[in-house]
Amino acid sequence: MENSVAYEKATELRLGLPGIDEPAVLSSVKNNKRSLHDEKSGENGKSAQNETAPPSKAQIVGWPPVQSYRKNNFQQAKKSESECGGIYVKVSMDGAPYLRKIDLKVYKGYPELLQVLENMFKFTIGDYSEREGYKGSDYEPTYEDKDGDWMLVGDVPWEMFIRSCKRLRIMKGSEARGLSCSGV
Amino acid sequence: MNYFPDEVLEHVFDFITSHKDRNSVSLVCKSWYKIERYSRQRVFIGNCYSISPERLIARFPGLKSLTLKGKPHFADFNLVPHDWGGFVYPWIEALAKSRIGLEELRLKRMVVSDESLELLSKSFVNFKSLVLVSCEGFTTDGLAAIAANCRFLRELDLQENEVDDHRGHWLSCFPESCTSLISLNFACLRGEVNLGALERLVSRSPNLKSLRLNRAVPLDTLQKLLMRAPQLVDLGIGSYVHDPFSEAYNKLKIAIQRCKSIRSLSGFLEVAPHCMSAIYPICGNLTFLNLSYAPGLHGNKLMKLIQHCRKLQRLWILDCIGDKGLGVVALTCKELQELRVFPSDPFEAGNAAVTEEGLVLVSAGCPKLNSLLYFCQQMTNAALITVAKNCPNFIRFRLCILDPIKPDPVTNQPLDEGFGAIVQSCKGLKRLSLSGLLTDQVFLYIGMYAEQLEMLSIAFAADSDKGMLYVLNGCKKLRKLEIRDCPFGDAALLEDVGKYETMRSLWMSSCEVTLGGCKSVAEKMPSLNVEIIDESEQMEFNLDDKQKVDKMYLYRTLVGHRKDAPEYVWIL
Numbered sequence: 001m002e003n004s005v006a007y008e009k010a011t012e013l014r015l016g017l018p019g020i021d022e023p024a025v026l027s028s029v030k031n032n033k034r035s036l037h038d039e040k041s042g043e044n045g046k047s048a049q050n051e052t053a054p055p056s057k058a059q060i061v062g063w064p065p066v067q068s069y070r071k072n073n074f075q076q077a078k079k080s081e082s083e084c085g086g087i088y089v090k091v092s093m094d095g096a097p098y099l100r101k102i103d104l105k106v107y108k109g110y111p112e113l114l115q116v117l118e119n120m121f122k123f124t125i126g127d128y129s130e131r132e133g134y135k136g137s138d139y140e141p142t143y144e145d146k147d148g149d150w151m152l153v154g155d156v157p158w159e160m161f162i163r164s165c166k167r168l169r170i171m172k173g174s175e176a177r178g179l180s181c182s183g184v
Numbered sequence: 185m186n187y188f189p190d191e192v193l194e195h196v197f198d199f200i201t202s203h204k205d206r207n208s209v210s211l212v213c214k215s216w217y218k219i220e221r222y223s224r225q226r227v228f229i230g231n232c233y234s235i236s237p238e239r240l241i242a243r244f245p246g247l248k249s250l251t252l253k254g255k256p257h258f259a260d261f262n263l264v265p266h267d268w269g270g271f272v273y274p275w276i277e278a279l280a281k282s283r284i285g286l287e288e289l290r291l292k293r294m295v296v297s298d299e300s301l302e303l304l305s306k307s308f309v310n311f312k313s314l315v316l317v318s319c320e321g322f323t324t325d326g327l328a329a330i331a332a333n334c335r336f337l338r339e340l341d342l343q344e345n346e347v348d349d350h351r352g353h354w355l356s357c358f359p360e361s362c363t364s365l366i367s368l369n370f371a372c373l374r375g376e377v378n379l380g381a382l383e384r385l386v387s388r389s390p391n392l393k394s395l396r397l398n399r400a401v402p403l404d405t406l407q408k409l410l411m412r413a414p415q416l417v418d419l420g421i422g423s424y425v426h427d428p429f430s431e432a433y434n435k436l437k438i439a440i441q442r443c444k445s446i447r448s449l450s451g452f453l454e455v456a457p458h459c460m461s462a463i464y465p466i467c468g469n470l471t472f473l474n475l476s477y478a479p480g481l482h483g484n485k486l487m488k489l490i491q492h493c494r495k496l497q498r499l500w501i502l503d504c505i506g507d508k509g510l511g512v513v514a515l516t517c518k519e520l521q522e523l524r525v526f527p528s529d530p531f532e533a534g535n536a537a538v539t540e541e542g543l544v545l546v547s548a549g550c551p552k553l554n555s556l557l558y559f560c561q562q563m564t565n566a567a568l569i570t571v572a573k574n575c576p577n578f579i580r581f582r583l584c585i586l587d588p589i590k591p592d593p594v595t596n597q598p599l600d601e602g603f604g605a606i607v608q609s610c611k612g613l614k615r616l617s618l619s620g621l622l623t624d625q626v627f628l629y630i631g632m633y634a635e636q637l638e639m640l641s642i643a644f645a646a647d648s649d650k651g652m653l654y655v656l657n658g659c660k661k662l663r664k665l666e667i668r669d670c671p672f673g674d675a676a677l678l679e680d681v682g683k684y685e686t687m688r689s690l691w692m693s694s695c696e697v698t699l700g701g702c703k704s705v706a707e708k709m710p711s712l713n714v715e716i717i718d719e720s721e722q723m724e725f726n727l728d729d730k731q732k733v734d735k736m737y738l739y740r741t742l743v744g745h746r747k748d749a750p751e752y753v754w755i756l
Contacts, residue, residue, distance in 0.1 A: 062261035062668070063643070064527060064559060064586050065617075069318065069344040069372070073477060074529070 087162055089143075093121045094172040104162040110154055117141060121170060128154045140171045190215075194223045203228045222246055229253070230688050232270060232294065233713065236743045237278035248287045249313075250275075254294035256691050256737055257641075258666055260318065263693060263735070265719055267750050273300040274748075280307035288313040288339075295319070301326030305333035312364075313339035320346040324373065328354035335359075338391075339367040349375030356381040365389040369396035371420045371451060376400045387412045396420025399453040404432040410439035418472075419443070421451035426459060437462040450474035450500075457485040467492035471519075474500040476526045487512045497521045502528040503538045503559060510542030514549025522555035527586065540567035547574035555580040563620055564592045568602025572609035581606055582617035588644040588669075591621035598622050604629035607637075617641040627651035631658025639664040649676035656683050666691040674701030681708050689739035700729030702736055706756035713745060714738045716754040 087104040100120055107113045114125050126136030133152050134140050141153040145164045153161070153168070197220055200206055210220040226249040229235060240247070254270020272294045279286055286308040296319045304311065311334045316322075324347065330340060331354055355378050358365075365385070370377070377400050386392060386409050393416060397406065401422035410416070426433050446466045455478050470493050475481055481489070482504040490496075490509070496517040503525050505513075513520065523546060525538055540563045547553060547570065554577045563585050583603075591598055599620040607613060607630050614636055618626065622645035630637065631654035638661055645651065652672040655665070656679065665687065673696035684690055684705070699716070706714040717735040745755045 060588070062258065062263045063588055064584055065261045065641075065643070066527060066559075067260045067318070067344065068262050069346060070476075070526065072346070074479075 087165075089165055089167050091117065091120070091168040091170070093123075093170040096121060102168075104165060109158050110161075113153075114141065117168075117170065123170070130155070138172055141168065142171050143168045190219050193219050197223055201226075225249060226288075227251070231739050231741075232272075232275070233746050234688070234739060234741045234743075237275045239743065241278060241282045241284055245284070247279075247284050249290070250279075250286065250288070251290040251292075252294060253292045256666070256689060257293075257664070258668065258691055258693070259293055263668070264737075265717065265750070265752065266320075267295075268717065268753060269746065269748055269750070270294040271300075271748060272296050273303075276300045276304050276307070280304075284308075285310055287311055288315075290315040290317075291319055292317040293319065295321040296326070297321050298323055298326035298329070302329040302333075305329045310336060312336055313341075315339065315341040315343070316345050317343040318345065323348040324350045324354045324375065327370075328357040331355065331357035331362075332359065335362065336364050337362065338364050340365075341367055341369045341394075342372050343369065345372050347373055349373050351375040353378050353381065355385060358385050360388070363388045364391065366391050367394035367418075368392065369394065369420065371396040371398050371422070371453070373398045373400075379405045383408055383412070389413070390415075392416065394418035394448075396451060397422035399423055402426075403436060407432060407436040407439045410436070410443055414439075414442040415445055416443055417445050418448040419446050419450075421449070421453075423454040424452050424459060425454050425456045433459060433462065441465050444469070446470070448472035448474075450477075452478035452481060455480040457481050457483075460485055460489050463489065464492050468494060470496055472496070472498040476500040476502055476524065478502070479504065479528050482506075482509075491516050493517060495519055498523075500524040500526070502526050504528045505542075506537045507539055507542035507545065510538060511545045511549075514545040517550060519552060520546070520550040521552050522580075523550075523553060524557040525559055526557075527559040537561070540564045543567060544570050544574075547571040551575065552577070554578055557582045557584075559584045559586060561586060562590060562593050563599060563602065564594050565597060565599060565602035565605075566592075566594070568599065569605040572602075572605040576609045576611070578606065578610040578613055580615040581610065581613060582615065582641070583619055584617065585620040588619060589621045598625070600625040600629065604633075607633040612636055615639040618645055619643060623647050624651040624654070627654040631655050634659055636661055638662060640666070642667045642670055644669045646670045646672065649673055649679075652676035653679055656680055662686075663688045665689075667693070667695060669694040671696055674698055674704070677701050678704055681705050681712075684709060684738060685711055685740050687740070689737065691735075691737050692733075693735040697733050697736060698729060699727070699731045699733055702733055702738075703729065703756050705738065711740055711742075712738050713741050714756040715749070716756065717752060718754065719752045 088101050089104060091100045091102055102116065104113070107116065110128075118125055123139050124137050125139055125141060126134040128134055142150050143153055143161075143165045144167045145151050146166065150169070156164075193216070197206070197209060200209060203226070206220060206224060210217045221243050223246065224244045225246055227240065227244055227247055228251045229240070230253050232252045232254050240250075252272065252275065254272075255264050255268060258264060259268070270293060272291055280303055287310050289304065296316060301322055304314070306329075314330060314337075322345075327340075330337065358381070362385075377398065379401065382401070383405065386395065392413050395409065395413065395416055395418070397420055399422050403424060403426040406421060406424075440462055443466060447469055449463070449466070449470055449472070452475060457480060460481070467489065473493055473496055475486070479502055482502070486505060487509055490512055494516055497519050499513065499517065499520060499522070501524070505525070510525075513523075525542075528537070538558070538560045540560065543558055543560070543563075544567050551574065553575045556578065557580075560583070563583060592602070600623055603618060603622070603626050607616070613634055616630070616634065616637060616639070618641065624647045627646060627650070630640070637659045640655060640659070640662065649672055651670065652667070653676050655662070656676070672692065677692070677697050678701060702714050702716060705712065715737045716733055717737065718733075720734070749755060
C-alpha cells in the first residue's frame with residue numbers, strides 16, 4: 001500500500017513544475033485529515049504515518065495554543081539574549097604594542113575569526129590540521145579557556161569554543177611551535 | 185420559610201458565597217429573589233455582552249465586587265482580532281454614575297484604557313482591589329492614576345497583560361499615606377521601575393503578603409525588599425542574576441531565610457542557575473511554584489530545586505524539565521494537585537522535551553493530581569489509559585500534542601481510546617482539551633461519559649457532524665464549546681439550537697458551517713447573538729448563504745445586539 005501511494009504520487013498529473021510539493025497551507029491540514037480517514041478503513045491508519053506531514057507549525061495560526069503574552073515574552077527573552085549577549089574577548093599578539101577586543105558572537109565560525117585576526121594584526125595564519133595544528137607560518141592562534149589552560153584555536157566545535165574562550169593570544173615563534181606539536 | 189423575617193434570611197444567605205448557589209437561591213421565589221438581590225455583594229459575569237451595566241446596577245444595588253470576562257478564550261491564541269470588543273469603559277462609566285460603592289474589579293480578556301483606569305480611580309472612594317488578567321489597552325499612566333487616587337488600595341494584581349510601559353514613575357505615585365497594600369503584582373511590566381519608590385512602598389506596607397516583581401528589579405533590591413517584608417506569603421522574583429560569591433548574594437541568603445511564610449514562588453524572569461541554593465531554605469514550605477517563565481533553569485539545577493519542594497501542590501514548569509525531571513517531580517511532590525507543563529519554545533514545535541512517559545510517571549507518583557495542562561511531543565493510548573487509572577480525580581485535563589494530528593506513535597491509532605478512558609474514569613471532569621489524531625469515536629465517549637463537563641476545546645479533530653452531535657446531545661452541563669478546524673457543518677450546528685441557550689458560548693472557526701446555517705440559528709434563537717468575524721471582508725461581496733463562515737461566535741444574551749462591534753463583525 002505504501003508503495004502504491006508513492007507510485008501514485010509520482011505519476012500524478014498536475015499543473016505545476018515537477019518536484020514542487022503542494023504548498024503547505026491551513027486547508028491542507030484538514031484535507032490531509034479527511035483522506036487520512038478514508039484510507040484508514042483499509043489499513044489500520046498506517047497511512048497516517050506516510051501521509052504528507054502537517055504543514056510547518058509557523059503557518060498554522062494560533063497553534064500551538066500558547067497564550068500570546070507567553071509567546072511575546074519568549075520572543076523578548078530571545079531578543080535580549082541576542083542583543084546584549086555579545087561575547088567580547090581581548091586579543092593579544094606577541095610583539096604588538098596594544099591589545100584588541102572582538103565580539104565572538106559576531107562570527108559564524110573559525111574561518112571568519114581567523115580572517116579577522118589576520119586582518120587586524122597584519123599577519124598570516126597557517127593551515128589548520130587536527131594532527132599538526134597550524135602549519136605554514138610562525139604564528140598560532142591560542143586561547144585561554146575557563147579552566148585557565150592555554151588551548152589551540154580550532155580543536156573544539158565553534159559553539160563550545162565561544163562559550164569557553166576567555167581571551168585570545170596569537171603566539172609567535174618557538175613557544176607557538178611547542179603548542180602545535182602533537183603529544184604536548 | 186416565609187415566616188422568617190427578611191433579616192434572618194439575609195443572614196442565612198450571607199453564608200452562601202458561591203455564585204451558582206446564590207443564583208439558585210434567587211430562583212426559589214419572589215421574596216427570596218428580592219432579599220438575595222439586595223444582599224448580593226459579589227457578581228460574576230462570564231461574558232460581558234450577556235448583560236448590560238444598567239441592568240446589573242438595577243438588580244444589585246449593593247454591589248461591591250464585580251468580575252467581568254470579555255473576549256472568547258481563543259483570543260489568547262490570536263484567533264480574535266484586537267478590536268473585536270470587550271471594552272470595560274462603559275461598565276466603569278455606568279457604575280460611576282450610579283451609587284454603587286465598588287470596591288473590587290476583576291477583569292479577564294478585556295480592553296482597558298487609561299481613561300477607564302483614571303475614571304475608576306476617581307469614582308469609588310472605597311476602591312480596594314484591581315485584578316487584570318490578560319487585558320490590554322492601558323499604559324503605566326493608567327496605573328499611576330490608580331496608585332495616586334485609590335487611597336485605600338489593597339490589591340493591584342496585573343497578570344499577563346500587554347501593557348504599554350511608558351517607564352513613568354507610577355510606583356512613586358502611591359502617596360506616603362498609602363499603607364494598606366496587601367498584594368502588588370507588576371511582573372508583566374517590561375520597563376524600569378523606580379527602585380527607591382518600590383523600597384519605600386514596601387517599607388510602609390506592613391500588611392503586604394503578595395509581591396511579584398518584574399524583570400527590572402535586580403537581586404540587590406530584592407534582598408532589601410525581603411528584609412523589609414519577611415511576612416510575605418507569595419513572592420515573584422524579577423531578576424535573579426548575580427555573582428554567587430558577592431556580598432549582595434550573601435545578604436540575600438540571609439534575607440530569604442527570614443521569610444518563613446513564603447508558600448508561593450514565581451518569576452525568575454532572568455536567572456543564574458548557580459544561585460538557586462539560596463532558595464532552598466524556603467522550598468520545603470512551598471505549595472505553589474511557577475517556573476514557566478524561567479527557561480534559564482533546567483537540568484540538574486532545576487531537579488535539585490524541585491527535590492527540596494516536598495509540599496508542592498501546584499507546579500507550573502517548562503518542558504525543558506524533560507521526562508526525567510518529571511520523574512523527580514513524581515518522587516518528590518506527593519501532594520501535587522496541579523501540573524502545567526508549557527513549551528519552552530512555542531515557535532519550534534518539534535523540540536518538546538516531554539512525552540507520554542513523563543505524564544505517566546507523574547500520574548503514578550502523585551495520586552492527588554486533579555488538574556493538568558500538558559504540552560508534549562507525543563502521547564499514546566496506553567499512557568492515557570494508565571493515567572486515567574492512576575488519577576481518577578481529574579477536574580481539568582488539557583493535553584496539547586504539539587503536532588496537531590499526531591496519532592499514537594506506537595500503534596498509529598487515533599487517540600480516541602486514550603481520551604475515552606480519561607472521560608470514563610474521571611467522573612468529575614469539568615474541563616477537557618483534546619489534541620492529536622481523533623475521530624468521531626472520541627466524541628461518542630465524551631457524550632456518553634463526561635457528565636460534568638463544562639468546557640470543551642477541540643482542534644483538528646473528528647470525521648463528521650456526528651462528532652459535534654454526540655457532544656451536544658450528551659454533555660448536559662456543557663457551558664463553553666470552542667472548536668477550530670473540524671469538519672462540523674450546518675447539520676450539527678442546527679440540530680438543537682435550543683441547547684445554546686443553556687450554554688455561555690460557542691466558538692467555531694475554520695469549520696464547515698455556512699452563512700445560511702448561522703442565519704438560521706440567529707432567526708430561531710433571538711436570545712442569542714450570532715457573530716460572524718470576517719476580516720477579509722468576503723462577506724461584504726458575497727452574500728451567498730452557501731458561503732463557509734471562517735469564524736463564528738455565538739453567545740446567549742439578555743440585551744440583544746451589542747453596539748460596539750467593529751466593521752468586520754457581523755451580528756446576524
